[in-house]
Amino acid sequence: MLSTTAPPIISRCCERRAAHSLAVLRHIVAVIEGDAVYHSRNPKGEPQLGRRGLYGALGGQRAAGYNQMALLWVLNLADGRHSLLDVAERAGLSFATIRAAADALVAAELLDPGPM
Numbered sequence: 001m002l003s004t005t006a007p008p009i010i011s012r013c014c015e016r017r018a019a020h021s022l023a024v025l026r027h028i029v030a031v032i033e034g035d036a037v038y039h040s041r042n043p044k045g046e047p048q049l050g051r052r053g054l055y056g057a058l059g060g061q062r063a064a065g066y067n068q069m070a071l072l073w074v075l076n077l078a079d080g081r082h083s084l085l086d087v088a089e090r091a092g093l094s095f096a097t098i099r100a101a102a103d104a105l106v107a108a109e110l111l112d113p114g115p116m
Contacts, residue, residue, distance in 0.1 A: 037114040040078040052108040070101035080114040
């Protein structure tokens with residue numbers, strides 16, 4: 001704990017570092033809590049994403065937090081063995097983007113949750 005006699009510059013510096021550390025920890029917890037494993041309901045064949053409203057007119061649903069490639073990565077690795085974190089790492093996309101794509105695929109009834 002900082003002394004009440006500490007110079008203001010030290011207090012502000014420590015507050016910024018503490019705020020940054022808290023933000024990083026919140027992000028880590030969000031990834032851990034949001035990670036999941038899925039099974040594709042249609043592992044063989046075309047899932048018809050356009051018919052389900054998952055393909056946007058200009059290359060994806062970026063406003064929804066995901067894009068076409070995220071949908072395809074999730075569908076490709078929804079084998080019950082790969083977690084969403086695995087997919088994000090392999091695809092080089094953010095976890096939030098992959099999580100949003102998985103949520104959209106679950107809502108379109110293309111994925112079933114699997115055991116972690």
